[in-house]
Amino acid sequence: MKIVVIGGSGLIGSKLVSKLRQHGQEVIAASPDSGVNTITGEGLAEVLTDTQVVVDVANSPSFEDSAVMEFFETSGRHLLAAEAVAGVKHHVALSVVGTDRLQESGYFRAKQAQENLIKKSGISYSIVHSTQFFEFLRSIAAAGAVGEEIHISPAPFQPIASEDVAAAMAEVTMGKPINGIIEIAGPERISLAELVQRYLNKMGDTRKVVADRHARYYGAELNEHTLVPENGARIGSIDFETWFSNQKIVINH
Numbered sequence: 697m698k699i700v701v702i703g704g705s706g707l708i709g710s711k712l713v714s715k716l717r718q719h720g721q722e723v724i725a726a727s728p729d730s731g732v733n734t735i736t737g738e739g740l741a742e743v744l745t746d747t748q749v750v751v752d753v754a755n756s757p758s759f760e761d762s763a764v765m766e767f768f769e770t771s772g773r774h775l776l777a778a779e780a781v782a783g784v785k786h787h788v789a790l791s792v793v794g795t796d797r798l799q800e801s802g803y804f805r806a807k808q809a810q811e812n813l814i815k816k817s818g819i820s821y822s823i824v825h826s827t828q829f830f831e832f833l834r835s836i837a838a839a840g841a842v843g844e845e846i847h848i849s850p851a852p853f854q855p856i857a858s859e860d861v862a863a864a865m866a867e868v869t870m871g872k873p874i875n876g877i878i879e880i881a882g883p884e885r886i887s888l889a890e891l892v893q894r895y896l897n898k899m900g901d902t903r904k905v906v907a908d909r910h911a912r913y914y915g916a917e918l919n920e921h922t923l924v925p926e927n928g929a930r931i932g933s934i935d936f937e938t939w940f941s942n943q944k945i946v947i948n949h
């Protein structure tokens with residue numbers, strides 16, 4: 697089975713490509729560097745020839761509201777049109793748990809637009825909704841910086857290791873299309889503010905996290921349910937302590 701991974705050089709894409717190859721699949725890691733660009737359309741028709749499954753794990757280089765919408769709409773349109781011509785049988789995409797509850801945020805409006813294009817494309821699909829990756833904690837902390845403090849919502853949060861995300865994506869990619877959404881999350885539920893503080897402490901960053909329930913998460917206010925999956929989500933095995941201990945990080949002590 698020929699599988700093309702769009703965004704195959706990224707955090708999730710590169711891990712997913714290795715896992716699929718370990719399962720003996722024929723996999724092409726596609727990205728602008730390898731001559732496949734979903735924004736310009738360059739290389740798409742060629743790479744999709746004789747392809748059965750396409751996995752889209754690309755991400756926008758900019759998270760600014762209009763840039764990210766432009767990225768996911770244009771990329772989605774070009775990719776799905778090229779898949780229809782090539783006769784692709786299964787489109788797999790990675791999106792975010794709570795996307796529909798985060799529509800105050802420009803990033804999540806763009807992810808919703810991406811999902812809507814997939815649902816109306818006529819191509820069989822599986823959308824995986826993941827919670828936030830542990831690897832994303834650093835960006836979450838940076839986005840909450842207010843002077844010397846970090847203002848973060850205490851809303852419940854259930855982050856996952858990128859390794860667990862890639863494993864789940866590999867299974868979905870090798871399975872049948874579900875024409876719906878499945879959710880994946882990490883093994884522990886914790887307050888977002890508390891985990892960011894634990895992360896900063898471990899990094900030797902002395903800044904204090906202020907738990908502020910009005911602090912916005914990429915433009916959206918959070919409640920008890922926004923970021924956490926429903927019952928029935930697939931749960932990864934790697935917890936925060938295990939993930940952190942496996943990172944090659946320079947600590948600022």
Ligand SMILES: NC(=O)c1ccc[n+]([C@@H]2O[C@H](COP(=O)([O-])OP(=O)(O)OC[C@H]3O[C@@H](n4cnc5c(N)ncnc54)[C@H](OP(=O)(O)O)[C@@H]3O)[C@@H](O)[C@H]2O)c1
Nearest residue numbers: 703705706707708727733734735754755791826828829832
């Ligand atoms: N961060 C989170 O916590 C989280 C949680 C749930 C879901 N997600 C979703 O997970 C997905 C993957 O995220 P990630 O962190 O693995 O992304 P990433 O590491 O930033 O990688 C993005 C990939 O997209 C490629 N790309 C960029 N522009 C492209 C274009 N015009 N055409 C083709 N490929 C292009 C990049 O190629 P180059 O290397 O050549 O630039 C790279 O391979 C995203 O859709 C995101 O919404 C993220």
